[in-house]
Amino acid sequence: MPKIGEYAILPISIPLTPAYPKTTTHTLYLRPHAPKIPTANDERSLFVVNVPIDSTVAHLRAVFATLVGAGRVEDVTFEHERKTMVPSREVVTVGKASKKRKRGSKGGEDNGGAELPQIWDRELRRSGSTAVVVLVDAKSVELALKAVRKLHKSSKKEKEKDRSWPVWGEGLEGKKPKLGSARYLAHHKLRYPDETVLKMNVDAFMTEFNRKEEERTKKERTKKEKRMRNMPDEDGFVTVTRGGRTGPARSEEAEQKKKEMDEKERKKREELQSAGFYRFQVREQRKAEQGELVKKFEEDRKRVGAMKEKRGRFRPER
Structure with missing residues (x-):
């Protein structure tokens, strides 16, 4: 199997598009995931380099389904999601409104579902970015790398035009928002959401914001009251606040x-x-x-x- 260092090479076939009406090949680089800070899922994860800019969780699921069968991919985390620890989301357009569909939970700040309207119908990746694909078990990682080796062996016996590399986006036709001019047309429409939808989103966002502010103020007030409970004054008395006090001040503490x-x-x-x-x-x-x-x-x-x-x-x- 061709390799570059510790990376296995997986070519994928990119179907023709109106912007480029020719079939081409894109190369993915795979290796077992071995981060500097180990995690519990490392032994059943693959580190993928050079993912296409239009990559989604569904795209990588489809690629690995051709290698090891459907249902083997548990989760996919892209590069920017690992850095910011924000859940990966997809925006699904419904009429004039848009709603978010969460893909897993990676931590980060939870806004309680109060999100402002999105102005893009899908997210694009940085060119040459990476992703971590978590499979169901460590055996699936071995099977995936073994399937890549088999693809290279079979490709040597076939002609260039007959090579059976995984097809990018196969089975997802019509299930993902389009790119090109259709993407920018959708972007233009999403920039001007329905007034009712916008008002609902803003109201929900501000309600959540006010709730968090009240919680923060309450926590600060509670900390201040706790300090007052444990601090005797110059006469040896302890301020009694709501919630009781810890006990009377000793004479030594009061004198000190x-x-x-x-x-x-x-x-x-x-x-x-x-x-x-x-x-x-x-x-x-x-x-x-x-x-x-x-x-x-x-x-x-x-x-x-x-x-x-x-x-x-x-x-x-x-």
């Missing part, structure tokens, strides 16, 4: 809390004074101190004068 608050208040006062917020108070305090010093000086001077006067009137006995 009071010291912390006093120290915090002292530091804050020093910072404010150093920043000049209470400069006028400092100035008044200095004036008062200077006045006290002058007053004490005058009192001392009078006291000394009185002592000198008293000493001058003293007459010792002879």
